[in-house]
Amino acid sequence: xxxxxxxxxxxxxxxxxxxxxxxxxxxxxxxxxxxxxxxxxxxxxxxxxxxxxxxxxxxxxxxxxxxxxxxxxxxxxxxxxxxxxxxxxxxxxxxxxxxxxxxxxxxxxxxxxxxxxxxxxxxxxxxxxxxxxxxxxxxxxxxxxxxxxxxxxxxxxxxxxxxxxxxxxxxxxxxxxxxxxxxxxxxxxxxxxxxxxxxxxxxxxxxxxxxxxxxxxxxxxxxxxxxxxxxxxxxxxxxxxxxxxxxxxxxxxxxxxxxxxxxxxxxxxxxxxxxxxxxxxxxxxxxxxxxxxxxxxxxxxxxxxxxxxxxxxxxxxxxxxxxxxxxxxxxxxxxxxxxxxxxxxxxxxxxxxxxxxxxxxxxxxxxxxxxxxxxxxxxxxxxxxxxxxxxxxxxxxxxxxxxxxxxxxxxxxxxxxxxxxxxxxxx
Amino acid sequence: xxxxxxxxxxxxxxxxxxxxxxxxxxxxxxxxxxxxxxxxxxxxxxxxxxxxxxxxxxxxxxxxxxxxxxxxxxxxxxxxxxxxxxxxxxxxxxxxxxxxxxxxxxxxxxxxxxxxxxxxxxxxxxxxxxxxxxxxxxxxxxxxxxxxxxxxxxxxxxxxxxxxxxxxxxxxxxxxxxxxxxxxxxxxxxxxxxxxxxxxxxxxxxxxxxxxxxxxxxxxxxxxxxxxxxxxxxxxxxxxxxxxxxxxxxxxxxxxxxxxxxxxxxxxxxxxxxxxxxxxxxxxxxxxxxxxxxxxxxxxxxxxxxxxxxxxxxxxxxxxxxxxxxxx
Numbered sequence: 001x002x003x004x005x006x007x008x009x010x011x012x013x014x015x016x017x018x019x020x021x022x023x024x025x026x027x028x029x030x031x032x033x034x035x036x037x038x039x040x041x042x043x044x045x046x047x048x049x050x051x052x053x054x055x056x057x058x059x060x061x062x063x064x065x066x067x068x069x070x071x072x073x074x075x076x077x078x079x080x081x082x083x084x085x086x087x088x089x090x091x092x093x094x095x096x097x098x099x100x101x102x103x104x105x106x107x108x109x110x111x112x113x114x115x116x117x118x119x120x121x122x123x124x125x126x127x128x129x130x131x132x133x134x135x136x137x138x139x140x141x142x143x144x145x146x147x148x149x150x151x152x153x154x155x156x157x158x159x160x161x162x163x164x165x166x167x168x169x170x171x172x173x174x175x176x177x178x179x180x181x182x183x184x185x186x187x188x189x190x191x192x193x194x195x196x197x198x199x200x201x202x203x204x205x206x207x208x209x210x211x212x213x214x215x216x217x218x219x220x221x222x223x224x225x226x227x228x229x230x231x232x233x234x235x236x237x238x239x240x241x242x243x244x245x246x247x248x249x250x251x252x253x254x255x256x257x258x259x260x261x262x263x264x265x266x267x268x269x270x271x272x273x274x275x276x277x278x279x280x281x282x283x284x285x286x287x288x289x290x291x292x293x294x295x296x297x298x299x300x301x302x303x304x305x306x307x308x309x310x311x312x313x314x315x316x317x318x319x320x321x322x323x324x325x326x327x328x329x330x331x332x333x334x335x336x337x338x339x340x341x342x343x344x345x346x347x348x349x350x351x352x353x354x355x356x357x358x359x360x361x362x363x364x365x366x367x368x369x370x371x372x373x374x375x376x377x378x379x380x381x382x383x384x385x386x387x388x389x390x391x392x393x394x395x396x397x398x399x400x401x402x403x404x405x406x407x408x409x410x411x412x413x414x415x416x417x418x419x420x421x422x423x424x425x426x427x
Numbered sequence: 428x429x430x431x432x433x434x435x436x437x438x439x440x441x442x443x444x445x446x447x448x449x450x451x452x453x454x455x456x457x458x459x460x461x462x463x464x465x466x467x468x469x470x471x472x473x474x475x476x477x478x479x480x481x482x483x484x485x486x487x488x489x490x491x492x493x494x495x496x497x498x499x500x501x502x503x504x505x506x507x508x509x510x511x512x513x514x515x516x517x518x519x520x521x522x523x524x525x526x527x528x529x530x531x532x533x534x535x536x537x538x539x540x541x542x543x544x545x546x547x548x549x550x551x552x553x554x555x556x557x558x559x560x561x562x563x564x565x566x567x568x569x570x571x572x573x574x575x576x577x578x579x580x581x582x583x584x585x586x587x588x589x590x591x592x593x594x595x596x597x598x599x600x601x602x603x604x605x606x607x608x609x610x611x612x613x614x615x616x617x618x619x620x621x622x623x624x625x626x627x628x629x630x631x632x633x634x635x636x637x638x639x640x641x642x643x644x645x646x647x648x649x650x651x652x653x654x655x656x657x658x659x660x661x662x663x664x665x666x667x668x669x670x671x672x673x674x675x676x677x678x679x680x681x682x683x684x685x686x687x688x689x690x691x692x693x694x695x696x697x698x699x700x701x702x703x704x705x706x707x708x709x710x711x712x713x714x715x716x717x718x719x720x721x722x723x724x725x726x727x728x729x730x731x732x733x734x735x736x737x738x739x740x741x742x743x744x745x746x747x748x749x750x751x752x753x754x755x
Contacts, residue, residue, distance in 0.1 A: 201631040202448065204548035204570030204608060209632070274549030318527050320547035322568065 003421055004028050006041045010050025010382065014057055015355040016371035025055055027378035030420035035372055048423075050382055053415050056354045057372050058090025058379030060361035061331065062180075063155070063234060063258060063306035066092070066123070068114065069107075070099025075311040075399045077114040077123060080331075083309070083398035084121035085425035087331040088414030090379035091122035091369060092309075096133070097156035103128035103139040105147035112148040120424045121417075122379070124150040124367060129168045129179065135161055138171060145175040150365050153180035155234060158216055160186055162223065169229030178256065178365060180232040181220050183241070184282065188212035193322050195268040195283040203274065205321060210238040210289070213282050217241045221248040224255055232364055233257040235308050237282040239292035246301040256364035258306040259297045259356075261334050262404070264290065265341040270404055276317045276324035277404045280310070294347045303360040305353075307334050311400030329398045333391055333405050335383060339412025350385070378421035387413040387427075440737045443555040443562040446571035447612040455616055457743045459581050461733035462726070464747040468505050469728055476750045478736055479508035484540040485533055488565070489515045492544050494700055494724070495565050495575070499542050502731035508540075526550065527557060534558045540738065543567075548605075561738040569603045575699050576609025578730040580617060582723045583654055586695055591618035596648045598682060599658030599707050600629045602669075606699045610656060611637055624648035626680065628669045645680050649690045656697040657682050660707045673706050684711040693717050700724070 007025040012035065014020075024039040025032065041047050066080035075083075077094070084092050094111055096102030102111060108125045115123025127144035131137045133154045141152055152172060159165045159181055168179050189212040194200050196207025217233055221244060224231035236242055236257050245257050262280060267287050270278035278284060296302040310327025317324050334357070343353050358381070362370025369379045391408045393401030417425040439457060440450075447455065468474055484503050488496050496512065503510045524532075526545070533541060540561040543551055548568030555562040566572040584590050595614050601607045601623045614621045615638055622640035623630060624647070635641055642648040649655070660676055670676045687694060696708075696718045704710045713720060733746070741749055 196632050198633040198636040201633040201637065202608070204568050204605060206569075207632065274552055315525070318525070320526055320545065320550045320553055320568075322547040322549075323526075 003030070004042050004045035005418065005421055005423070006039060006045045006047045007050045007055055007380065007382070008047055010053050010055035012055045012372065013351050013354050014372045015351045016057065016359045017373055020351055025372060025380065027380070027418070027421040030378045030422070032372050032374055032376045032378055034374055048416070052386070054350065054383040054385055056381045056383060057358045058369050058417070058419065059088050059335070059357045059381045060091045060367060060369060061089050061307050061309065061334070062093040062304055062361045062365050064092045064094060064309040064331065065097065065311065065327070066094045067311060068098060069110070073313050073399075077111065078118040079397060079399045080309070081115065081118045081120035081123060083329070083331045083396060085417040085419070086397045086414070087333070088335050088381040088383060088417055089121050089331060090381060090417060090419045091124060091367060092331075093124045093126050093150060093365060095153065095155045096126055096128045097154075101128050101133045102126070103131055103133065105140065105143040108144045108147035108149045121419060124148070124365070126151045126153050126180065128152065129154045129159055130164060133157055135159055135164060138164070138167060141171060142175060145177060149177070150367060151178045151180050151232065153182070153234070155180060155182045158182050158184045158186065162219060165220065166223050166227060169223055169227040169231065173229055176366060178230040178232040180234055181216070182234050183213050183216035183220060185212045185215045188215065193279065194271050195285045197268060197286065199268050199271060203271070208283055210240060210285065213238050214240045214244065217244050221245070221253055221255060225251065225253045228254070230254040235260045235263065235282055235306070236293060236296065236302055237263045237285050237289060239289050242292045242296035242301055246296065246299070249301060256303040257301065258304050259293050259302040260306060260308045261330055261337045262328060263293050264297065265337055266290070266404065274321040275404065276319065276321055277328060277402055279321060279324050279326055280328055281326040294342065297342075297356060298348050298352065303356065303364050305334065305338060305356045306361070307331055311398055312402045313400060314402070317402050328403050329396065329400050332396050332398060333403060336389065336391070336410030336413055337405065337408075339385065340410045344411065378418065380418040381414060382416035382418070383412065384415040384427070385412050387411070387415070389413050439743055442738070443551070444573050444734055444738060445551045445555055445562065445564045447573045447576050447609045447616070448571065450616070452616045455577070455580065455613055458577055458730065458733050458737065459584060461737060461743050461746045462581055462729040464750060465732040465736070466726070466729040468732070468750065469725070474505050475507055476505065477507045478741065478749050479503065479506040479739055482508045482539040482739060484508045484510045484542065484735075485538050486510060486512045487529070487533070487541055487543045488513065489543070489545045490566070492565070495544065498724070498727040499565060499731050501728050502735060505728070506732055506735055508735070526553060530554050530558050534560065540735070563734060563738065566605050568605065570605050571609045572605040573609050574727070574731050574734060575606050576613040577734070578723055578727040579610055579656060579697055579699065580613050581726045581730055582697060582719050583695065585722065585726070586719055587653070590614065592620070593653045594620045594622070594651055595654040595656060596622040596624055596642065596652040597656050597658060598624045598645065598648060598680065600660055600664055601625050601634060601658070602629045602631055603661070603664070604658050606658060611639055622648060622651060624680070626670060629664065645682065645686060646689070649686055649694065652694055653692070654695040654697065655682060656699070657708050658699065659701060660703060677706050681707060681709060682712050683709045684715065687712060695719060697723055
């Protein structure tokens with residue numbers, strides 16, 4: 001017997017087909033079978049009433065840290081994908097800065113296998129650029145791609161050696177995958193803990209200037225231009241960085257880039273009082289930078305919203321600011337934050353939000369999904385645009401609770417997450 | 428315990444002394460005024476009054492310190508508190524215990540006050556937010572060192588009879604200096620004009636936004652200032668490349684007698700110590716007629732007594748009486 005699901009009367013928003021209307025969506029055997037008005041339910045179909053709800057191609061987060069192997073006290077692949085589906089994500093790309101790092105085909109295979117076993121969101125491994133993420137020699141990129149890697153990155157670390165970055169951008173072209181880089185010039189940022197500004201001066205914390213990120217962004221853009229390679233720039237946080245990417249795109253450079261929810265809504269002031277939950281890398285910056293990241297998201301200079309989901313055990317964040325690790329969990333708050341602070345404020349509309357959270361990520365990383373066209377994978381996110389809720393980290397499915405958004409009242413939340421035609425989570 | 432301290436009035440300083448940034452001018456003046464009657468105790472033959480009898484105080488030093496730790500200890504002992512010293516090398520910190528566990532353990536032993544020096548900015552606030560005991564910041568990272576700022580203010584006031592309207596320049600490694608921040612906040616609140624002078628590598632990028640003037644060259648600073656507070660240049664700064672060499676630093680930014688001779692007036696010379704003679708300050712300046720470096724040390728004990736007294740609930744106007752009570 002085939003598995004069928006009919007999503008009735010939802011507002012289908014699919015920017016890949018320029019769709020935004022009340023339609024029915026039929027999924028059969030894990031594939032989008034048809035989309036249209038008044039589709040009659042096959043008799044064995046599971047009929048889901050979506051009236052008042054938004055039906056979106058499944059959300060994809062191209063930047064998450066699932067911490068397994070090696071830091072299972074923070075997150076595991078299983079808890080990470082549970083958090084993902086509870087946040088409305090049907091697929092995530094797992095960063096390779098684990099212990100050991102994902103720098104060979106066996107490790108990639110482990111991520112693929114554990115991801116399948118978890119039976120929730122799809123897990124796409126991202127392999128390392130360099131062996132051991134040491135920034136010296138290329139990892140076996142071709143073999144990792146054969147094993148399932150969808151991109152390469154040394155994330156957590158930038159690739160400091162420009163020669164190595166050039167080689168990666170050239171070599172990866174054989175496999176049609178992007179090279180993702182965490183843009184940060186460590187010479188300007190190592191041993192520093194927040195944005196460099198009057199706030200860092202007052203708090204007595206060593207600051208990272210915007211230039212630490214921008215120098216590296218510009219270098220990567222130049223190398224992508226030089227090689228014709230595909231660069232994906234992670235978590236852009238500065239005004240000049242957004243401008244540089246915008247200009248590079250206009251020149252035809254093959255670049256995609258991320259905006260993280262926290263860089264869209266928080267400024268460095270969140271660090272006041274040495275709040276370690278607001279410690280992240282790149283750091284929260286100024287209102288001017290936030291405005292520029294928003295503008296970049298709106299005009300498409302920044303292609304995707306990626307959470308940089310970075311779980312940490314509460315013990316690790318419960319420390320002096322300088323000793324605390326960087327990052328926040330993001331999978332379960334992203335939709336609410338973006339709908340409340342970005343869509344409601346008119347920075348982007350719902351269709352653009354879905355483009356940046358589903359279609360854009362699928363395009364950037366060459367992934368299945370990002371569309372509800374007939375024959376596409378049956379990955380669907382149903383969103384309740386009117387549901388009000390309060391961020392309560394104790395309710396997270398993630399193993400970790402490190403978020404600066406505790407207690408935020410939000411409007412808009414995932415209602416149902418469907419992966420391969422199968423509902424893996426409902427509210 | 429004195430009657431004044433046993434009263435239920437709201438403590439004039441709050442629970443902790445984490446920094447000067449969020450104190451008011453009135454609170455700072457109150458501490459300085461309270462320090463005055465305590466100065467005399469250290470001049471007595473028997474240097475002890477029962478103001479903090481029965482209070483237990485832990486001096487928790489995660490970083491090496493001689494001057495500050497000893498100064499606090501004298502202040503505590505002269506006020507009859509029971510004190511325990513914990514230094515990083517002899518404590519479970521080395522064994523990997525976290526700051527929060529250290530705090531909880533201290534709390535479980537029912538102590539009254541913690542004086543803490545820690546290498547991380549914000550560590551004092553971290554501790555203060557987590558334990559009900561009074562916390563006194565004895566220096567946290569490059570953030571603040573409030574009692575040093577207060578004793579510098581007291582020393583300036585002693586010698587100039589005022590702080591208001593004075594031109595005070597902090598010279599040296601402002602970037603890494605907790606003393607600098609506490610001085611800047613305190614001086615500005617008391618109405619001084621404040622400047623800093625250092626190579627730009629040793630200045631925080633946004634220092635001007637704190638409301639201070641910036642001098643690139645020491646000659647300009649000397650010409651402008653009434654008071655120089657000269658900060659230690661740590662050897663590591665040269666190793667980290669902030670300045671090319673200590674010799675060059677002395678040549679360009681060192682406070683020398685020759686340079687001071689060019690000043691239109693005599694300058695009061697402070698240095699929070701420990702000094703690198705021949706680097707940031709020459710011996711003939713450190714030992715010269717306008718140096719009040721040892722007065723700072725003496726005032727340090729009185730200021731810390733005042734802070735301990737006030738945080739313990741002592742009333743500002745009653746210090747003289749508290750001191751005499753129980754007839755030391």
